[in-house]
Amino acid sequence: MDNATEHDDFALSRVPDDRRYHWFSIAVQRFGMLSSLASFLIGATLGFGMSFWNAVLAITFGAVVLEVLTIFTGIAGQREGLSTSVLARWTGFGRAGSSLIGLAISISAIGWFGIQNAVSARGLSSLLGGLPTWGWALLFGLVVTVIVVFGFGSMAWTAYVTVPAFLVLAGWSIVVELSRHDLGSLLAAAPAGPQLSLLQGTSIVAGGFIVGAVITPDMSRFNRSAGDVVKQTVIGISLGEYVIGLIGVLLALALRTNDVIAIVTSTSGFLGTLVIVAATLKINDWNLYASSLGIVNFVDQVFGRRVHRGMVTVVVGVAGSVLGAAGILDNFTDFLVLLGVVFPPIAGIMVADYFLTRTWRADLDASRAHGALPATSPTWVPTGLIVWAAAAAVGHFVTWGLPSINSVVVAVVLYLAANALGLVRGVGRSSTQPHLVPHPSSAPSRAS
Numbered sequence: 540m541d542n543a544t545e546h547d548d549f550a551l552s553r554v555p556d557d558r559r560y561h562w563f564s565i566a567v568q569r570f571g572m573l574s575s576l577a578s579f580l581i582g583a584t585l586g587f588g589m590s591f592w593n594a595v596l597a598i599t600f601g602a603v604v605l606e607v608l609t610i611f612t613g614i615a616g617q618r619e620g621l622s623t624s625v626l627a628r629w630t631g632f633g634r635a636g637s638s639l640i641g642l643a644i645s646i647s648a649i650g651w652f653g654i655q656n657a658v659s660a661r662g663l664s665s666l667l668g669g670l671p672t673w674g675w676a677l678l679f680g681l682v683v684t685v686i687v688v689f690g691f692g693s694m695a696w697t698a699y700v701t702v703p704a705f706l707v708l709a710g711w712s713i714v715v716e717l718s719r720h721d722l723g724s725l726l727a728a729a730p731a732g733p734q735l736s737l738l739q740g741t742s743i744v745a746g747g748f749i750v751g752a753v754i755t756p757d758m759s760r761f762n763r764s765a766g767d768v769v770k771q772t773v774i775g776i777s778l779g780e781y782v783i784g785l786i787g788v789l790l791a792l793a794l795r796t797n798d799v800i801a802i803v804t805s806t807s808g809f810l811g812t813l814v815i816v817a818a819t820l821k822i823n824d825w826n827l828y829a830s831s832l833g834i835v836n837f838v839d840q841v842f843g844r845r846v847h848r849g850m851v852t853v854v855v856g857v858a859g860s861v862l863g864a865a866g867i868l869d870n871f872t873d874f875l876v877l878l879g880v881v882f883p884p885i886a887g888i889m890v891a892d893y894f895l896t897r898t899w900r901a902d903l904d905a906s907r908a909h910g911a912l913p914a915t916s917p918t919w920v921p922t923g924l925i926v927w928a929a930a931a932a933v934g935h936f937v938t939w940g941l942p943s944i945n946s947v948v949v950a951v952v953l954y955l956a957a958n959a960l961g962l963v964r965g966v967g968r969s970s971t972q973p974h975l976v977p978h979p980s981s982a983p984s985r986a987s
Contacts, residue, residue, distance in 0.1 A: 548690040550835040550848040553620035553910055554760045562767035564695045565758060566775050571702040571821040572751055573779025579709075580797075581747045582787020587797035588735035591726045594788045597737055601744025602780040604944065606772055609752040611890045613768040616756025619903055623756045624836040627885070628916040629899040631892035631923035631954065634969040637916075638840035639924075640885055641833035644754060647878040648830035649855055652823050653863030656680045659819040660864070673864035680860025683820060687827045687856065688849045691761055694824045705817040713786055720793045731795040742941030744780060749943040750878075753886040754829050830855050880934030880942040884927050887950030892923075896958040899965075917965025926953045 549558070585594040612623075619626055624641035628634055660676035670678065686693050717725075735743075759768050791797050831852040838846050892898055902913035930953060934946030957963055 547848050549620070549760075550622065550832055551625060551839055551845060552912065553907070555620070555910060556763070558761070559763040560691070560695065560761045562762060562764075562771050565762060565767070566771035567702055568695060568698040568758065568821075568825070569771050569775030570779050571698045571705075572825060573748060573776060574702065574705060574783050575818050575822050577747065578779060578783040579787040579790075581743060582784035583791040583797045584743055584787075585735065585740050585784070586730065586788035586791025587732035588730050589740055589788075590730060591728070591788060591792060593737060594740065595785070597735075597740030598744050598780050598784050600737070600741040601747075602776055604741070604745040605748055605752055605780075606776050608749070608886055608890070608947065609755050609772045609776065610769055611894060612752060612886050613755040613759035613762070613772055614765045615889065615893045616759040617762040617765060617768050619756075619907060620760045621756060622760060622832045622836070623754050623885075623889075624833050625912075626756050626893075627889060629903050629913065630889040631898070631920055631963070632885075632888070632927075633917040633920040633923070633965055634840050635919050636924050636927075638837045641836035641840070643833070643878060643881060645830040645833035645837065645855070647750065647882070648826045648833070649859045652680075652683075652826040652830065652856075653859040655819045655823050655826070656683070656860060656863040657866065659816050663816065676864035677860050679816075679819075680856060680863060683823045683827060684853060684856025684860070687824050687831065688852045690849075691828075694828065697824055698821055701817045701821040704813070705821065708813050708817060713790065717789060717793060722789075725789055725792045728792045730792065732797060738940065742944055744784070746941045746943040748776070749886075749947070750882045753882045757829055757832055758825075827852060827856055827859070830859075877935070880946050881931045883934065883943045883947040884930035884950035887930065887947040888923050888926055888954050891951045891954040891958075892963070895955060896963055898958075898963055912971045915968045915970055918967030918969045920963070920965050922954070922957045922962045922964070926950055926957065929953060 549555075582594075582598075585597055589597060615630070616623070616626060624637050624644060627637040627640050632640060656679055657672075657676050659679050660672050660674075663675040663679065664670065664672040686697050755772075759771075762768050762771070831848050834851050834855065835846055835848050838844055838851075893900065899913070899917070902915075906913045927950065930946045930950035933949045934942035937945055939945075954963070
């Protein structure tokens with residue numbers, strides 16, 4: 540097989556059964572996405588405003604919310620072998636709506652790619668010198684780009700290295716700091732900051748990874764069974780939230796501050812910088828991967844052309860690295876946060892349609908038996924787009940609770956209500972191009 544097709548990773552087609560991975564390989568990557576500096580920060584936020592045991596409850600409830608949503612979106616992706624943006628064509632959005640989803644995913648993912656890349660570059664520049672910060676940003680971004688060009692298998696091996704490295708390095712720094720405090724006193728300590736309610740704490744935990752739940756099909760399409768999706772989700776999310784989150788809680792209680800990230804990374808200069816690099820590398824490859832999949836679907840649906848995922852990865856990776864090096868993406872943070880209320884309704888609508896209303900399930904079921912895609916998809920699903928906009932507006936303007944959770948619940952309720960009224964239907968039919976049918980020559984190498 541040629542390199543051009545080998546690393547396309549079934550961007551616009553189903554992942555065949557013989558190209559699926561052992562659940563543990565995917566669980567390591569899922570845990571890698573959660574065992575991050577951002578998870579430390581979430582834990583520190585809880586520890587700054589809640590007692591230890593209240594924080595435990597908040598993490599438990601928040602993890603359950605994430606696991607439920609992730610399992611449902613993940614099973615849909617596993618069963619169909621399709622990425623989020625492609626699956627959306629037959630789960631409430633149609634061809635046009637799926638192209639918008641792909642574009643939104645791409646903008647968000649490449650934004651975070653550039654921002655996190657710049658964070659690592661600053662650490663490397665201050666520790667090693669040699670290159671200016673922008674030079675390290677370019678170099679680090681290109682390293683991640685090369686990893687993602689080679690697809691899911693390459694990313695799996697990256698996780699095998701960076702996840703243990705991150706846990707060992709960060710664990711050592713944290714143990715050094717916590718050894719100076721009495722554990723019993725920390726468990727009974729009052730928080731140093733303004734008090735957070737259990738609802739607020741739960742919302743913080745659930746909101747911290749809800750975008751990851753939305754794009755779960757990008758990952759779970761490589762799973763072999765629904766049971767594997769459940770196992771990797773429960774283990775990956777539970778370990779990520781409890782291990783990393785509770786350490787953040789203890790550090791906040793011990794140090795009486797929520798600025799734990801600076802403390803963890805500055806405990807021992809060189810070690811702290813390695814923590815940053817390992818943490819960023821194992822998340823940023825998924826940022827870039829999700830962005831490339833979204834763009835491939837967008838170009839296919841809007842312009843009727845298939846572009847190779849590897850080529851898109853190179854273009855987007857270089858662009859994200861350059862923008863990150865220039866510091867431009869730091870100004871996009873507010874826009875990226877806004878996308879945090881735009882994404883969750885997508886998952887709510889997809890889950891409601893795939894499992895409950897089952898509007899286009901017959902088409903998916905019939906084509907899945909042959910490893911192909913349905914011959915056509917609805918061009919527009921006006922109800923899905925209207926519900927998406929309404930739920931996102933609720934998430935943005937309603938101040939009670941957490942915006943991301945509010946928008947998911949509203950999306951499910953509105954979509955089911957619209958279906959009961961007979962309003963969920965497609966407008967127009969779009970042909971599924973022959974090039975979307977998987978071919979054996981397009982299969983990437985399978986990880987061991």
